Each structure stands twice: as C-alpha cells, then as structure tokens.
Amino acid sequence: MGRNGLIGLVAALVLVIAGVGAFIVLRDDNDEPPSDEATNNDSNDSADDSEPSDHDPVIETVAEGFDQPWGLEFLPEGDQLLVTELVGTLAIVDIDSGDVRRIDGVPDVSAEGQGGLLDVAIDPDFPDSSWVYLTYSAATDDGNTSTHLARGQLDLDQATLRDVEELYVAEPATQAPVHYGSKIVFGVDGNLYMTIGDRGDKNFADHVSQDPSNTLGTTVRLRPDGSIPEDNPFIDDGDIADEIYTYGHRNVQGMTVHPLTGVMWQSEHGEEDGDEINIVEGGHNYGWPIAHSGCEYGTDTPIGDHPLDRDEFPNPAFFWECGSGGFPPGGLTFYEGDQFPAWEGNLLVGGLASEQVARFIEEDGELIETEPLLADEGWRIRDIVVSPHDGAIYVAIDDDDVPLIRLVDGTED
Template identity: 60%
Template sequence: MTGSNRGPTRRAFLQSGVAVGSLVPAGCVTPLSGPSDPDEFDLETVVDGLSQPWGLAFLPDDARLLVTELEGRLTVVDREGGSSAAVDGVPTVHDAGQGGLLDVAVHPEFPDEPWIYLTYAASNDDGESTTHLGRGELDREEGVLEEFEVLYVAEPFVDSDGHYGSRVVFDDDGTLYATVGDRQLDDFGPDHVSQDPTNDLGTTLRLEADGSVPEDNPFDDDAEAGDAIFSYGHRNAQGMTVHPETGEIWQSEHGEQDGDEINVLEAGGNYGWPIAGYDCEYGTADPIGDEPHEREDVVDPVYYWECTSGGFPPAGATFYDGDAFPDWRGDLFVGNLAGQYLGRFNVDGGDVEELDPLLADRGWRVRDVAAAPDTGALYVAVDADDAPVVRLVPPAD
C-alpha cells in the first residue's frame, strides 16, 4: 500500500521592476506529459537561476514574491516581469548540510506591520548549530530588512547539520507556529530528544508575533516542559499550513525509512517519534517503535506511508483556496522531494486521499508550494542548485 488514512540598484528594481540578477521572463508555457492531465493547467517559469530555493511568501497587495535560498539569500521576485534582486539585512546562516536560510513568512497585518519572519540555521562559537527564528522590517524601496532581531533560538545547539524542521506559519488569530527538527539524533528510544519536552528539538513552537509565549500554550504552567512548545514527538516537519475552513494546523513530516506522515496538530500532543510510527530502520524492514494507533499517549497521523511502501519524503505544504482552479479548492498540496513530484490530496474532514501526482515528468524535487492570494496560481519552488520557481495557471483558451 502506498498510503494509509487514519480518521542596478535594489531601489531601482523595487520601485520600477527593472531587471536585476538572473532573469527568465514570466509567461513561458511548457507542455506537460505523464500522469498529470495536460489540459488541467499550463506551466510558467516565474524566475530561474536560484540556488536551492526553500521558502515562498507573497507580499500582500503587491506583485512581488519573497523566496529564500538555502545559501543565505532572501530574493524578491517580480511575479509579472520575472526580475529579481537580493534583499540586504539578512542574518548570517549556518550553510552546511540541510542548514541555511530556510523559511519565510509575512506578518498577517503587513504592510501596517512590515515584519518579515525568517527561520534559519545558525551556529555558536563551538560550531554547533540550531534552528533560529527572527524578523526584520522590510523597506520595500531600499530592498533591505531593517532592525533584524532574533525572536527565538531552539535549545540545545548540537553538532549536526541535519533536521532543522523550520517551517513557519501564522494561524487565523495571528499566532505564529514554527517547526524544529530532531537534528537527526538516532538514539531510538524513550530518552530521545523528541520525547523530552524540556528541550525544543522535535517540536512545534507556538509564539506571539513579537516572539513572546502565549499564556494559553499547553505547557506554560509546566515546570517540566518548555513553555513555547505546542506539540512534540516530531522527527522533521518540513511542511505546515492552515486549513482554510477549520483553522487547524496541518503538517507534513519525514519518517525514517518510509513512515512519512501528514498530521493535524493538537495542543500538547505527542506525535510519537521515535517510540511510535510507521517507519522502518534504514536499510531494513524492521519497524521503529509501536504503531501510533496502538498507544493512547500518541496522536495518530491522518495519513501515512507505512514501512516498505516507498514513502513520500515531504516538504512544503498548502491548502488550495483560490479561484483559478475551482476543482482544486480544499485540496492539500505537498511537495515531494525524492519522489520528484507535487502531491495532491483530497481532504474531507479527517479523511485524506492521495490523488494523481502533478509535475511527475519533470525530475524536480519539489521543496515548497504556495497559492498566490490575488490570482490563485499555484507556485512551486524546485530544490536544485540552478533552479526555477514555476507556477501552475489555468490553460490558455
């Protein structure tokens, strides 16, 4: 079974759209083949020549898109003309392994609150690293993040370059959620860092927009747990999105070998890693831990890929709520890395069904996906050293 269901100057660019940097004109339609319906959408290149783009965020009431590149560059892209330029004021990142500049989000009340939020890996004096969350005020005329401040540093720093997690979203109330990976620590037992909510590894954090801790966080009054933690027992959640109708926070999370999951967050929930899951140890068919449905102390995923299924190494995720593709409304889209396609899932309450893959003929590791709030076009970031951001649009008449 493949899946299971439980339940010139930056100012010149920014003001006038004059091309700066590596450009490919928008509107370049390429034919599709393979399992996707060629009549369902056209594919346009928005910008090309990016270095491992990781996160996407749209500037409200603006034709520009923010893109993070892993090596430490925040790029602003003119969605209409395809021009791009780097933004100054970005923090120094730990660009090694899976680390670097990771996700990006825009304050829900932008531009009245001109904050741009970044998650990134950064190191200490000993060369150890961890996931950071920070924000700066975007000066759109100058193309710079001003007064950048660190809001949260996940503890502890460790000697690993893997599993930073690092998606960040705002819910409907303007509260911020950020994922922190387990840092690829492989002590598979009850003492694993992900099962210890006194540290931030393998967790989802919940914070106010200024970085303070909400008083209604589930562990706020628990001296034995971190007060910023909303959920724990995660391995490496690299996708997170808000359900447009329920407001629930949904995540896509990497398993070990197979065992990848789609989860709905519950306050204080333990998501099992590594004491419970549908994973197997790398190179074997041996399960890691119990199956989540066998334990009352673990939240079962709403969808998973069990051991020996081949898995679905997941990345960025979004619910589609646009008008460009009415038949997609309410569907969940999740980037697939090793499988090299864009996954599409029908969601009906807690029932999830994987539909035919999109872009499966391209050989693209899909790192992130987001829907433009103004046009409903679906934007996709491709994970490669010389990579595009593309968009899916309704087919031309």
C-alpha cells in the first residue's frame, strides 16, 4: 500500500510517519444511505515485511443469523459476548457452545438509515454492578431523532434488562438518520465517554461541530449515572456545554483505551476520504470541518485546510487523505492475548468500505501499518474485540444474516 499520512504531536506524544491503504472505494462508507460498496486492491506495499508472523490466523464461525450487528462487549470472564443488532435487539452469545439468546427489556429504537441499536458497554464493576449501557437512535418529542444513552441491569438467568433508565439525549435532535456516532467506553477514571456525530450537517462555513453550545460532533464525558463530572474540561466555560470532553468531530464510530497508558483513541469517518485515527485529549477541538484531509463528495475539492497546516488543532495519529481511497473505520482495539503474541499491543481497526481489518504497530503514539487481516473475504467490518477468555479476535460483520466470526491461531505445534 502507498503512504500518504504524516503524524503530528498529540497528547505530548511524538507521532511520525503513517501509511495509508491504497484500495479502490466506489463510495464512502455509511455516510449517506444506501450502503456503499467497495473493491480491494490486492497490493500491499506498506506491509512491514521485516516482521514475520509466527501465528497464522484461521477464521472460525462462532454463531450465525445476526442482522446488522453493531457493537460487541465481553462480560468479564470472556466466555459470554454481548452483541447489538441495528434492528433493536441485544444478544448474548456463549462463545464456547455458540448458543445465542436475545435479551428482553431493550429500549425502543428508531431503526432507520444509520440508526438503530448501536453500541454496548458494561459497568467497570460488573458483575458486582450489573449495569449494561446502550446507545441508540430514538425519536424525540418533536418527531426528530437523536443519539440516546440508557442503562439497565442485566439478569442473565432471565435474559432480560431490568430497571432500564434513560441517562442522556444528545441535542439538538434532527431529521437526518445519519451520523449518530454512538461509541461508548469507560475510561480509567471510571467515567463514561460517548461519541456523538454531526448528523450529516453540510454547512461547512458555519458547522454544528464548531458550535460547542450543542453536543453534535462531540465526545461527552459523564458519570455512570449520567450526571456531569465537576472536573470536565469546559465546565467553567459558559459558551460550551458542560458535558463536552472534545468537539470538532464528524462521526466517531470507534473508541478504545490503551491498555498500558490509559490514553483514549478514536477512529473517525471523513467526508470523501479524510478518515482519521486520533489520540484523544480532553479540552481540544479536533477541527472538523475547518481542518480536514478529505474532499467534498464526488470531487477533489478540499474541505477546509489540511490538518497539518493548522497548529491549533491536534494532528491525527493517522489519516487517509483525499484521493487515497479512504478507510471508513468501524471499531478499533489494542490486541492483548495469547493467541497472537507477535501482535501484542498492535492496534486493530475495522474497515467498512475497505472490507478488511487494518493492523498497526503502535509505539509511543507512532503508527506503522502492517499486513491487513480478512482482506480477501469481502466483509464490511463493523466492530472488533479481543476475548480475555481465549485471546481470539471477534469480529462483527456489517450485513444482514451474517455470522459472528473469530480469528484464532491456526499454526500447528
């Protein structure tokens, strides 16, 4: 793959040269329904041939029959996996037997366009605290839709959520059924972080993501009960909503916490290309659409200035600029496990229109792209997690009636 990304300074970490996938994308991913299609180029010029893998991944089917799976979250022992489906169902999968149960008590969702039941996370103290957190699109009183956050207590014996309560609703609600963001993680501080998309706003001259009096195009930081922490970065700024942690985002659909540093990373959709991986630090404006490496759809017209030319915004850790073909990203995670010890600490990023999993070596914020995974399967990769139970890599495929699959070590001893 050819290279076209340069890395700047973010969160006091030195970021250097980054690579870029060079595959053909017929339309950008999931930004404007209907779903797009993509074709891969088999070339891999940027792969790190100096790092041979001593473990060959093999694809296994864990369970079948999922409709538009979106979010994956393991329960602590790692042998049971929660799976959200866009249509509004929450499933729990026994990864050893393949048994699938649907959970009752899930809030009603608006499953239209890119909306529906989206991400899932569990309380950091699970199972002592049995809260399960869900993000989803739902109608508001004015008939529009917005990104919602709710939680319920998971009763595994009865396969139901009890005491469900709505914690947060992004404002303002809009008509466009796109760009809900909706990724949620718990930080090392015990607070909940949630991404909210820009809802497809095309007014680049006066964009909603650059107006932090609302929460579109943001990452918000909340306590587990939905209240606002008193140490949020903009809490004393009357012009910025108290819950905002970062703003100036387009549509973040991947977020993870580095297992060693506790630093938060995000994957973000660009317009025509312009997709990014960012290291996230509270209190910053990430520049969309003032600073962006992509172009307006169907053109080679840049949107805003190149991000490396605007010092007031954090530079992406990695980006796919206009003309590269892009890499509309789904979920991302750092690999930790015994299945693939050569990949320990690698960053894995699901690719939707690119139909692959990008694998990066990460050292002190520097990303070096290596051989991708699943590049020959024709699967849009929505989310990716690693089981603490067996170290296998579990993958959600973005389509109807699809299997839940995992990657395991297929090397014979």
